Amino acid sequence: MTSADLPLRTALPRGRGPISRSILSAYATGQRGDVFRTERVAAADPLGEDVQLALHLCYELHYQGLQDVDAEWEWDPDLLHIRGMLERLFLKKLRECVAGGDDVTAVLLVEPVGVVSRHLLDHGEWWQMREYFVHQSIYHHKETDPHAWVIPRLRGTVKAAMVAVQFDQFGAGHPDQARTRRYADLMTSARLSSGYLAYLDEVPACMLATVNMMSMFGLHGRFRGALIGHFAAAEATTASSALRLVQALQRWESSPECSLFFTTPQQPMRDTVIGDLLAREPGLAGDLVFGVQATELLERRFADHVLGCWRAGRTSLRSGRADPDRQGGVSVPAGKDYR
CATH class of the missing domain: 1.20.910.10 (Heme oxygenase-like)
Incomplete structure (x- = not known):
């Protein structure tokens, strides 16, 4: 299979916190449940794993989409409301961390x-x-x-x-x-x-x-x-x-x-x-x-x-899976030259 033949839609990832998990649950079941509990967003770390994955899950609907996720979610008003809250949280943090100006x-x-x-x-x-x-x-x-x-x-x-x-x-x-x-x-x-x-x-x-x-x-x-x-x-x-x-x-x-x-x-x-x-x-x-x-x-x-x-001699990826030939890194088939 060539790179051009690979499926474009992304399989749903694992959640990284209550916001991303609730969005994934809504995508998988079609049921909103408690996905729109806005107090979770207000208390979240703007640059943390949960918020950034949640934003990515919202944005990906505007690109290739997500595997087995109904395309109707792309313009769902309640999901857009939550995305807007996440964006404002993210944007506020970015503005706080840069000098600004117009030069x-x-x-x-x-x-x-x-x-x-x-x-x-x-x-x-x-x-x-x-x-x-x-x-x-x-x-x-x-x-x-x-x-x-x-x-x-x-x-x-x-x-x-x-x-x-x-x-x-x-x-x-x-x-x-x-x-x-x-x-x-x-x-x-x-x-x-x-x-x-x-x-x-x-x-x-x-x-x-x-x-x-x-x-x-x-x-x-x-x-x-x-x-x-x-x-x-x-x-x-x-x-x-x-x-x-x-x-x-x-x-x-x-x-x-x-x-x-x-x-x-x-x-x-x-x-x-x-x-x-x-x-x-x-x-x-x-x-x-x-x-x-x-x-x-x-x-x-x-x-x-x-x-x-x-x-520190460790992987920078989240899973921490070891490369079979070197410490750290992503796995490759054992015994093969991967350069």
Whole structure:
């Protein structure tokens, strides 16, 4: 079975707390039960496992959907009410943790650190690279899908530039060259599952939060500036991190499919997109700054978690399953070369 043949809909994961478990129960049974007990949301940790999985379960209905979950849930008003409460909780926490302001030039001049890619290049082991692939699969299975939602909300050059980016990301008319397909090929080459969100149960809240933020910004027109800020922050980091990852993969003599994903050229559109957006809507400067800062905040939290685990000699994934050939990491068939 090739990556293109794998089912797109995600099997329901395990719950991580009362909110996510109640949503999963509602999806599975069709009965709301106590899923809409709003006091649970108010008391929850905005960046914790329960809230982030609950948000992901709500957002996934707008993407490929969830296996055996009725499509009617996508626009269920009561579920949207709970999702809105979770979003406000998440958004409030993000705003509390960043400096804010409207100086776009200043935030864009900050050099991205890319600490995980630096670690993988300088000190990393192969099992750690494979864990990194697992974490990033939650993002790369969607890639720029959330950015597509902003296109109808833009005009002029910024709209044309975002369409050009999307065209490249989706393979420029060639499905086998789409970023999502190439990441699936990377996963297969690393002897990992290439199925859509196959590792949802394994990935912690700090990774889910980065994707949930994109979904939240993309689904709400009022956050279009913040989503462009995320786009700008991600583009600033991509090239340097990709180079370091390629160099690390070369050190391990990994298969060409692993490196191919990171060597595919992408159009640099950040300055074009930001310049035209602010020329048309200067009032979005503060939102754009917020998008950049929130992206950097969540990336730092993810890096702190991953590097903290690796430096302690343990897996950064939730299950803690051991790699049969090395301590930590995700399992592979015993006795086989998985590079």
